[in-house]
Amino acid sequence: MLAPEEQxxxxxxxxxAFWSVLVSLPFAIAVAYLLARASFPGKTLFDAAVHLPxxxxxxxxxxxxxxxxxxxxxxxxxLDSWFGIVLAFRWTGAALAAGIMGFPLMxxxxxxxxxxxxxxxxxxxxxxxxGRAGVFVTITLPLALPGIITGVLLSFARSLGEFGxxxxxxxxxxxxxxxxxxxxxxxTQTPAGDAAALRxxxxxxxxxxxxxxxxxxxxxxxxxxxxxxxAFGRH
Amino acid sequence: MLSVDIERGLGExxxxxxxxxxxxxxxxxxxxxxxxxSVVNAIAGILRPDxxxxxxxxxxxxxxxxxxxxxxxxxxVGYVFQEGRLFPHLNVxxxxxxxxxxxxGMPASEFDRVVExxxxxxxxxxxxxxxxxxEKQRVAIGRVLLSSPRLLLLDEPLASLDAHRKSEVLQYIxxxxxxxxxxxxxxxxxxxxxxRIADTVVLMSAGRVLAVGAAEDVxxxxxxxxxxxxxxxGAVIDARVVEQDMEQDLATLAFDGGTLTAASVDALIGxxxxxxxxxxxVSIALxxxxxxxxxxxxxxxxxxxxxxxxxxxxxxIAVGGTTLRxxxxxxxxxxxxxxxxxxxxxxxKAVSLSR
Numbered sequence: 018m019l020a021p022e023e024q025x026x027x028x029x030x031x032x033x034a035f036w037s038v039l040v041s042l043p044f045a046i047a048v049a050y051l052l053a054r055a056s057f058p059g060k061t062l063f064d065a066a067v068h069l070p071x072x073x074x075x076x077x078x079x080x081x082x083x084x085x086x087x088x089x090x091x092x093x094x095x096l097d098s099w100f101g102i103v104l105a106f107r108w109t110g111a112a113l114a115a116g117i118m119g120f121p122l123m124x125x126x127x128x129x130x131x132x133x134x135x136x137x138x139x140x141x142x143x144x145x146x147x148g149r150a151g152v153f154v155t156i157t158l159p160l161a162l163p164g165i166i167t168g169v170l171l172s173f174a175r176s177l178g179e180f181g182x183x184x185x186x187x188x189x190x191x192x193x194x195x196x197x198x199x200x201x202x203x204x205t206q207t208p209a210g211d212a213a214a215l216r217x218x219x220x221x222x223x224x225x226x227x228x229x230x231x232x233x234x235x236x237x238x239x240x241x242x243x244x245x246x247x248a249f250g251r252h
Numbered sequence: 253m254l255s256v257d258i259e260r261g262l263g264e265x266x267x268x269x270x271x272x273x274x275x276x277x278x279x280x281x282x283x284x285x286x287x288x289x290s291v292v293n294a295i296a297g298i299l300r301p302d303x304x305x306x307x308x309x310x311x312x313x314x315x316x317x318x319x320x321x322x323x324x325x326x327x328x329v330g331y332v333f334q335e336g337r338l339f340p341h342l343n344v345x346x347x348x349x350x351x352x353x354x355x356x357g358m359p360a361s362e363f364d365r366v367v368e369x370x371x372x373x374x375x376x377x378x379x380x381x382x383x384x385x386x387e388k389q390r391v392a393i394g395r396v397l398l399s400s401p402r403l404l405l406l407d408e409p410l411a412s413l414d415a416h417r418k419s420e421v422l423q424y425i426x427x428x429x430x431x432x433x434x435x436x437x438x439x440x441x442x443x444x445x446x447x448r449i450a451d452t453v454v455l456m457s458a459g460r461v462l463a464v465g466a467a468e469d470v471x472x473x474x475x476x477x478x479x480x481x482x483x484x485x486g487a488v489i490d491a492r493v494v495e496q497d498m499e500q501d502l503a504t505l506a507f508d509g510g511t512l513t514a515a516s517v518d519a520l521i522g523x524x525x526x527x528x529x530x531x532x533x534v535s536i537a538l539x540x541x542x543x544x545x546x547x548x549x550x551x552x553x554x555x556x557x558x559x560x561x562x563x564x565x566x567x568x569i570a571v572g573g574t575t576l577r578x579x580x581x582x583x584x585x586x587x588x589x590x591x592x593x594x595x596x597x598x599x600x601k602a603v604s605l606s607r
Contacts, residue, residue, distance in 0.1 A: 141337040143324040144296050145399045146356035151325075155353060159341045243341050244381055 022191065023200070023217060030197040033108055034176035037116035038123075038169055045123040045168060046158075052124070053131035070182075071121040079185025082114055086186070110187040111194045115179040119172030126171060130164020131157065162239040170232035174225055197221055254278075254403055254435060258294050258304035258314075267291070267301075267459040277429055277436045279450035279467070281443075287459040288439045292405045295437065296331045297324035308402050325354065330401030330434075334408045336388040338380035344391050345376040351399030358398050369431060370394045370424055386417035390424055397432060404428070404436045410445060418445075425449060444604075447471055447488050447528050471528070472577060486530035487577045493519050505603075509572020513547045514603040528604050531566060534578035535599040538588055548600035552576065557590055565590070569598050576600075 019027070051057075052064055070078050086093040086104045096102040104110035134157060142152045158165075180198040187194040189203060201217045204210030257270040267287045271278075280288040293299035295306055297313065300321065306314040308329075313322045338347050348366070351357050358366075367373055370390045380388060389409050396404060406425065410418045426449060429436060440446050446453060446467070453470040455463040463470050471488045489512075495504035496516055503516045505525060512527065519525055540549065552571035560566055565585040567578045576598050580590075590596070 137333070137335075137337055138339060140298055140324075141331070141333060142339070142350070144298075144327075144329065144331040145351045145395065146325045146328075146354035147350075148323070148325050148354070151354055155350075156339060162341075 019216065019220075020213065023213060025192055026195060026197055026200040026217065027220060029108065029192070029195065030177055033112045033115055033196055034173050036109075037112040037119065037176045038173050040112070041116040041120055041123060041172065042165075042169060045120060045127055045172075046165070049124045049127035049131055049168075050153075050157075053128045067124055068121045070118050075118060075179070075181025076185050078117060079114060079182035082110070082117070082182065082186040086110065086113070104187075106187050106190060106194065108187075108193055111179075111183050111196060112176075114182040114186045115176035116172075118179050118182050119175035122175055123168035123172040126168035127161060127164045130161035130167075134160045160243050163236045163243060166235045166239055167232060170228050170235075174228045177221070177224060177228075197224075253309055254295070254437065255305070255307045256291065256295065258291070258301035258306060260290065260294070260299070260301045260303075265459055269454075269456065269459075269461050270304075271454045271461055271464045273435055273437055273452060273454075275433075275435060276451035277438050277449050278452040278454060279446040280437060280439045280454050280456060281441070281446045281450075281470075282456035282462075283441050285458075286441075286456040288441075288456055289407055290459075291456075292331070292407050292437060292439055295403070296329050296405060297322065297327050328356070328400060328402045329405060330396035330399055330403065331405045332389070332392050332396050332407065332409050334411050336380075336385075336392040338383075338388055338391055338395070340380050342380075343376070344372065344378050344380070344383070347380065347391055348372070348376075348395050348398055350395060356399045358400060363398060366394045366397050369427060384417070385413045386420050389413065389417075389421050393424065393428065397428065397434075401434060404434050405439075406436060407439045408441070409438075410440075410442070422448065443471070443528070447526060472575065486528055486533070487575060489527045489529065489574055491525055491527050493517065493521050493523050493525060496521060507572075507574055509552070509570075509574040510550050512550075512600070512603050514605055517605050525605055529576060529600055530602070530604070531577040531579040533601040534569075534576055535601065536567060536569070536578055536580060536584075536588065536590065537597045537599055538594075540597055541599065544599070546599045546601060548603065550576065550598045550600065552596060552598055554590060554592055554594045554596055556592060557585065569596060571598065 048067055083105065084090055086096070088094070088097065088103070088105055093105060096104065102109070104113055139152050139156050142156045147155060178198055179196070180202070183194065183196060184199060189195050189199045195203065197217055197220070201214050204214035204217065254273040258267070260267045267290050269287065269291050280291060282288055290299055294301050301314065301316065303316045305312070305316070312320050313327055314320060339350065342350065348363065349357060367376070370393060372391060372394055375383065375387060375391065383391065409425070410421055413421060422445065429449070438449060450467040453465065453467045454461055455470055468488045468490065472486065489507050491505040491507035491512065493503055494506045494511065497503070498516065501516045503514050505512045505514055505527060514527070517525060550571045552569040554567060555570040555575060556568040558566040563582045564579055565582050567580060567585070567590055569576045569578060578598060
């Protein structure tokens with residue numbers, strides 16, 4: 018049904034979205050926890066900085082990434098010479114761009130979850146012998162699970178749709194950085210590309226629907242667990 | 253042995269508490285807002301006092317002067333909260349085993365013993381959301397027992413339960429007191445609970461300790477009434493069941509000074525019970541009354557007559573080795589010529605059993 022290069026586009030998009038979410042998740046949890054629980058000078062500014070990708074034009078984010086992580090950029094040079102990691106014009110760069118664009122969404126969802134946790138439960142855990150890390154792993158994190166799932170799926174969906182930052186930072190290279198939205202855009206600019214654009218658009222719709230459905234099911238299940246009810250909903 | 257001597261200023265409210273708690277149950281008793289929960293929070297390390305010292309068996313948990321403040325997880329103080337605070341994402345078994353994750357757990361034999369003791373076998377695979385209030389508190393108590401505590405803190409564990417559940421959970425707490433040799437600090441504002449369960453009472457009001465002593469003494473002191481809105485002055489008597497009349501639903505209780513008849517109790521013959529007789533339920537007669545509905549007429553001697561405001565007089569009557577309290581009007585006291593050493597009959601209108 019799909020041409021080989023269209024299949025390639027699909028798999029590349031999924032791979033980029035997967036890695037962008039996986040790598041940004043621990044940072045998002047840490048930032049969300051900090052914003053929900055800690056108070057420190059400059060917190061408001063930090064909060065604003067985390068949310069910046071949400072309000073900035075994506076092209077601007079891509080441009081900053083290019084300046085910072087380009088081969089000659091300050092961070093890009095360090096990554097290249099120390100670790101041999103090159104981001105510019107690679108799929109890894111596309112994952113970075115997608116991860117950064119989805120980051121505020123992920124942080125928001127997880128932070129909300131942290132804020133609704135009854136902190137008395139954490140105090141109870143500490144009287145039973147759990148230290149800070151123990152409380153976090155056994156109480157805080159499991160109770161925040163609905164928010165974590167929501168955050169992961171939101172940012173996954175956001176990654177799949179990322180366009181502006183990606184095309185600015187890593188360009189539109191077939192098989193390397195040409196993700197679903199970029200491919201659709203390219204086909205619309207090609208004579209007789211409408212059919213392919215339509216097929217890929219249909220896939221984008223299906224993927225988004227699937228992501229929303231999975232998130233809904235998982236969140237509902239996790240919420241029931243967090244509320245302390247059996248799977249059967251006995252009461 | 254727990255020793256507490258702490259001070260803390262919380263805005264307008266100042267807390268200054270000093271007492272010691274040994275074997276058995278020590279009740280922190282007083283109306284809400286008296287600072288009872290602040291004291292147990294300080295013992296658990298959840299609240300940090302400004303000054304003072306807290307030790308268990310000589311080991312320092314907190315010492316402001318020496319800068320010692322042992323972290324909550326390392327205090328090994330078991331805390332049963334008012335609302336249970338079971339972890340909603342874990343089932344009952346996982347809740348009970350929670351302390352085991354942090355090497356505070358007990359061997360499997362202990363787990364079985366606690367599960368049997370508290371009747372938790374059927375609940376093990378249930379989720380906290382599907383438990384009744386009483387079941388939740390039993391699980392919370394079990395969870396704490398399985399964390400190898402050196403001391404149990406129970407903060408109004410019955411407050412959110414209805415009357416029936418209250419007495420059920422209280423029975424389990426009594427069982428714990430008798431079976432598990434861990435000192436218990438029991439916070440409550442309910443006279444019935446304190447009278448029923450406490451060995452020692454620490455009476456608190458407005459952040460201060462008003463009295464510390466054996467339950468019979470503290471709970472019987474009428475002079476403590478003004479500070480305590482919920483405190484009903486009266487006598488607390490340790491007695492023993494000598495007869496149960498099932499037909500008439502009456503029980504005969506023997507105490508140091510005579511016998512009392514009371515509505516039948518849920519206790520076996522020979523079992524100890526604690527009885528509370530409120531001062532306002534005791535009348536005084538100079539002669540043994542004839543043809544009277546009151547069943548309990550006790551002969552005694554007036555030990556003390558205390559004037560009180562509002563035209564009333566508190567009379568202490570020695571009956572054998574026990575002291576009853578009676579509250580009568582000043583006019584009645586004058587008419588009868590009540591004075592120390594006078595032989596009288598105490599007419600007890602109501603005997604409430606604490607167990």
